[in-house]
Amino acid sequence: MSEFLQHIANTLILGGTYALLGIGLTLIFGIMRVVNFTHGELYTFGAYFVFLISSVLGLNFLLALPVAIIAGLVLGALIELLLLRPMRGADIDTTMLVMIGAMIVMQNSEQLVWGGVAKSVSTPFPETPLVIGPVSVSYLRVFVLVMALLLIAATYVLINRTKLGKAMRATFQDRDTAALMGVNVRAIYTATFAIGSSLAAAAGALLGPAYVISPHMGDIASLKAFAIVILGGLGNITGAAIGGFILALAEELGAGYVSSGYRDAMGFLIIIAVLLIKPTGLFARAERIG
Amino acid sequence: MMKFKLLAGAAAFAVLAGTAVAQESIKIGVNEPLTGPFAASGTYVTNGARIAADEINAKGGVLGKKLELVIEDNKSNPTEAAAVTEKLVTRDKVPVIMGAWGSSLTLASMPKLMEYQVPMLVETSSSGKITTSGNPYIFRISPPSSVEAAAFKPMVPKMTIKKVDFLVINNDWGRGAAEDFGKMLKGENIQVGLVETMDQSAQDMSAQLAKIKASDADTLMVTTAVEQLTLVLKQAAALGMKKQIITTGGSQNPDQLIAQAGSAANGTIHLATFAPWQPDSTPNPQAAKYFIGEWKKRGFDFPGVTESFRGYDGIRTIAAAIEKAGKPEPEAIRAAFWNVDVKGLNGDIKFQKQGPSGKESGQSVPNVYLIKIDDGKVVVPTM
Numbered sequence: 001m002s003e004f005l006q007h008i009a010n011t012l013i014l015g016g017t018y019a020l021l022g023i024g025l026t027l028i029f030g031i032m033r034v035v036n037f038t039h040g041e042l043y044t045f046g047a048y049f050v051f052l053i054s055s056v057l058g059l060n061f062l063l064a065l066p067v068a069i070i071a072g073l074v075l076g077a078l079i080e081l082l083l084l085r086p087m088r089g090a091d092i093d094t095t096m097l098v099m100i101g102a103m104i105v106m107q108n109s110e111q112l113v114w115g116g117v118a119k120s121v122s123t124p125f126p127e128t129p130l131v132i133g134p135v136s137v138s139y140l141r142v143f144v145l146v147m148a149l150l151l152i153a154a155t156y157v158l159i160n161r162t163k164l165g166k167a168m169r170a171t172f173q174d175r176d177t178a179a180l181m182g183v184n185v186r187a188i189y190t191a192t193f194a195i196g197s198s199l200a201a202a203a204g205a206l207l208g209p210a211y212v213i214s215p216h217m218g219d220i221a222s223l224k225a226f227a228i229v230i231l232g233g234l235g236n237i238t239g240a241a242i243g244g245f246i247l248a249l250a251e252e253l254g255a256g257y258v259s260s261g262y263r264d265a266m267g268f269l270i271i272i273a274v275l276l277i278k279p280t281g282l283f284a285r286a287e288r289i290g
Numbered sequence: 291m292m293k294f295k296l297l298a299g300a301a302a303f304a305v306l307a308g309t310a311v312a313q314e315s316i317k318i319g320v321n322e323p324l325t326g327p328f329a330a331s332g333t334y335v336t337n338g339a340r341i342a343a344d345e346i347n348a349k350g351g352v353l354g355k356k357l358e359l360v361i362e363d364n365k366s367n368p369t370e371a372a373a374v375t376e377k378l379v380t381r382d383k384v385p386v387i388m389g390a391w392g393s394s395l396t397l398a399s400m401p402k403l404m405e406y407q408v409p410m411l412v413e414t415s416s417s418g419k420i421t422t423s424g425n426p427y428i429f430r431i432s433p434p435s436s437v438e439a440a441a442f443k444p445m446v447p448k449m450t451i452k453k454v455d456f457l458v459i460n461n462d463w464g465r466g467a468a469e470d471f472g473k474m475l476k477g478e479n480i481q482v483g484l485v486e487t488m489d490q491s492a493q494d495m496s497a498q499l500a501k502i503k504a505s506d507a508d509t510l511m512v513t514t515a516v517e518q519l520t521l522v523l524k525q526a527a528a529l530g531m532k533k534q535i536i537t538t539g540g541s542q543n544p545d546q547l548i549a550q551a552g553s554a555a556n557g558t559i560h561l562a563t564f565a566p567w568q569p570d571s572t573p574n575p576q577a578a579k580y581f582i583g584e585w586k587k588r589g590f591d592f593p594g595v596t597e598s599f600r601g602y603d604g605i606r607t608i609a610a611a612i613e614k615a616g617k618p619e620p621e622a623i624r625a626a627f628w629n630v631d632v633k634g635l636n637g638d639i640k641f642q643k644q645g646p647s648g649k650e651s652g653q654s655v656p657n658v659y660l661i662k663i664d665d666g667k668v669v670v671p672t673m
C-alpha cells in the first residue's frame with residue numbers, strides 16, 4: 001500500500017509538468033493549426049535560461065522562472081513573426097517542414113552555445129525530502145508541481161475570463177467570422193504562439209533544475225507533449241491537462257507493476273487504444289478550447 | 291558543361307586527397323559520444339586522447355610521423371556509431387580506431403570493422419559480448435562486467451549484503467552488468483531480487499525507485515553513466531531510500547557525483563577502474579601524475595580524470611602497436627596489438643585471447659577498485 005501511495009504521489013508530481021508541456025502545444029495547434037515542432041526546443045531554451053541566470057550569472061534562482069517565461073514569450077513571438085506569418089495560407093505540410101527546420105536550427109544552436117555535456121543547476125531547496133507518512137518527495141518537486149498548477153490555472157483564466165482569451169476562442173471557432181467582428185487575427189496568432197512558447201519555456205525552467213539540462217532534453221519532452229495532446233484531443237486545453245496526469249499515471253503504474261522496460265511504451269499503448277476507440281481524443285466532446 | 295563541372299570537381303577532390311596523403315602524419319580515428327546522454331563521458335575520453343597524442347607528438351611522434359586524431363561524434367546512438375566507423379575508414383582512411391565508449395555503440399561498430407578489416411581499441415565498453423562474439427579486430431582495455439564482478443567477489447563477504455536489487459541502463463552494458471553481477475552474487479549465496487531498467491535518455495526514475503524502495507533487498511546495484519547516475523541518486527534520496535547503493539561500470543566520476551548530487555551521494559559505493567585521488571598508490575605513479583597534471587593544466591575538471599585516463603591509455607596503446615607494426619597499416623597494427631606491453635595508468639596493458647578460437651578478440655585485464663563517498667569526500671576503504 002505504501003508503495004502504491006508513493007506511485008500516486010510521483011504521478012501527481014510528474015503529471016503537473018506533463019500537463020504544462022501539453023497545454024502549450026495544444027493551444028497553438030487548436031488556434032493556429034500549426035504543429036509546433038519547436039516545442040521541445042522552447043522547453044530546452046527555458047531550462048538553459050535558468051542555468052544562465054542562477055549558475056552563470058549567480059542571480060536568485062526564484063528570479064529565473066519569471067525571466068524564462070518572458071524570454072519564452074519573446075522568442076515565441078519572434079518565431080511567429082519571422083517564420084509563421086510569411087507562411088500563412090501555405091498548406092500544413094509546408095509549415096510543418098519549416099517548423100522541423102526551425103527545431104534543428106534551435107537544437108544545434110543550443111549545442112553550439114552550451115556544448116553537448118549536460119549541466120546541473122543547484123537550487124535553494126533543502127536536499128532532505130518532505131516525508132508525509134509513507135510518501136516522500138523532494139521540496140523542489142513540490143515547488144515544481146505548485147508552480148505548474150498555478151501556470152495551468154493562469155492559462156485557464158486567460159482563455160476563459162479575459163478579452164484576449166475571448167478573441168482567441170473566437171478565432172479558434174471561426175477565423176473569418178472573428179476577423180469580420182473586428183478581431184485582429186494576426187495579432188491573436190502572434191499572442192497564441194508566444195503564450196504557448198512561454199508555457200514550454202516555463203516547463204523547462206521548472207524541470208531543468210530537477211533533472212539535468214542538455215541540448216537533447218527537448219526530444220523526449222516533445223514526444224511526451226505530442227502524446228498528451230493526442231490523448232486529450234487536439235486543441236483541448238482541459239483534455240491536455242488531464243491527459244498529462246493520465247500519461248504520468250500510466251508510466252508510473254506501468255513501471256511499478258508491469259515492467260520498467262516498458263515504461264515509455266505504456267503511454268503510447270494508451271494512445272494507440274485511444275486512437276482506435278475514440279480517434280478525436282478522450283475529451284473531444286467538451287468545448288474544445290477552454 | 292555538366293560533365294566538365296563534374297570532371298573539375300573530381301580533379302579538385304583528387305588534389306585535396308593528394309595533399310592529405312602528402313602530410314606526414316598517421317591518422318587515428320576516434321569514435322566517441324560527444325553529444326546525447328553520454329556526452330560528458332565521451333568528451334572526457336576524447337580530451338584524454340588529445341593529451342596522449344600531444345605528448346607523443348612532442349616526443350617526435352610515431353615512426354617519425356606525427357599522430358593525427360580524427361575525432362567524430364557518434365551522438366550516443368548505435369546507428370551513428372556504425373556510420374562514424376564507416377566514415378573514418380572509407381573517407382579518412384584511418385588504419386586504426388579508438389571507440390566507441392558504450393557497449394551498444396561498440397557492438398554496432400563491430401560488423402563494420404570486419405567488413406573493412408580495420409582494428410579498433412575499445413576503451414570503455416563493458417559488455418561481455420564484445421570480446422566473445424569472434425571479432426578479431428577488437429582489442430579492449432576496459433574490464434568487461436564479468437571481470438568487474440570477479441574483482442568485487444572477494445570484497446562481498448566483508449560487506450553487509452543479503453539481498454540485491456538492480457537498476458540498470460536498458461542496453462547491452464546495463465543488462466550485461468545485471469547478468470554478470472547477479473551470477474557472481476548468487477554464487478556467494480546472496481539473493482537477487484528485482485532487476486529494473488531505465489531508458490538511456492530517461493530523466494525520471496521515480497517509478498522504478500519507488501518499486502525498489504518497497505522491496506526487501508538491503509542493497510541496490512546501479513549501472514549507468516554519470517549524468518543518469520546523478521539523477522538516480524537524487525531521486526532515491528528524495529524518496530527517502532535507505533538502501534546501500536553500489537555502482538558499477540567505471541563511468542561514475544565520483545567527484546562529479548559529489549558536486550552534482552550533493553548529500554545524496556553520501557554513503558554510496560563505486561567500483562572504479564582508476565583511483566586518481568592518491569596518484570602515488572596507482573600502478574604507474576609517474577605517468578598518473580603527468581596525466582593528472584596535464585589534465586588540470588588544460589583547465590579540465592578533475593572529476594573527469596576517472597574517465598579520461600582510458601582515452602589517454604587507449605591512444606598510447608595504439609601508438610605502441612603502430613610502432614611495433616612498423617607501418618601504419620590496419621593488418622600490421624592488428625597483428626602488433628598482440629605484442630604490446632604498455633604501462634597503463636591502471637596496470638599493464640597486454641592482450642589475452644578471448645572468444646572462439648581462430649578469431650579471438652584481445653582483452654587486457656585492468657585493476658578494479660572499490661571506493662566510497664563519505665561526507666562529501668572520496669575514500670578508498672581498506673579491505
